Amino acid sequence: MQDLVGPAVGTLALAALGGYLLGSIPFGVIITRAAGAGDVRNIGSGNIGATNVLRTGRKDLALATLLLDAGKGAVALLIARHLFHSEAAGAIAGGAAFLGHLFPVWLGFKGGKGVATFYGLLLAAAWPLGLMAAAVWLIAAFAFRYSSLAALISAGTAPLLALLPLAAVGLPVGAPILILTLFAAVLIWIRHHQNIARLLKGEEPRIGAKKA
DSSP, X not given: OHHHHXXXXXXXXHHHHHHHHHHTOOHHHHHHHHTTXXXXXXXTTOOXXXXXXXXXXXXXXXXXXXXXXXXXXXXXXXXHHHHHTOHHHHHHHHHHHXXXXXXXXXXXXXXXXXXXXXXXXXXXXXXXXXXXHHHHHHHHHHHHOOHHHHHXXXXXXXXXXXXXXXXXXXXXXXXXXXXXXXXXXXXXXXXXXXXXHHHXXXXXXXXXXXXX
């Protein structure tokens, strides 16, 4: 009977709590401090993500932050899906990890913008979807030379890519993953509101340009 009605509320609550706690680990802050590079929140944009960590001049720290921020979303989803044998539980845990990254309790709910965690979620949920979304980012970044715009385009198209009729590679995805993709995409757009304003004014720095 449980299989017919879906996971119990307690199961979903546990998945959400575990996902949030994992997602709220501020790897950018931890890594830069441990490496003696200072507090990344006092550098550049003040963001805790890999792009701002790169402004410390340490590419290795930025890469580690990128992988760990992506990994925590993926791990949260995969663990919940495995433990509870439920796509819904995995999606809930993944979405909670995404929220944890954006609004970590340890940093006064001031976190990152979620792009790396977003790709980690997509790769774990349905790897073809993650690869296609990443490819869209690369194409947009090459074409327009704006990292933020590439992220916005990639996030905006991801829910549509999830609907592609490619059954041979696991697409389209089920409702829980589709909802997760749409949920995260909307939040990415909201979190990039300042970037959007700068893009409209022509003030957003291009990839490779030195920050004034």
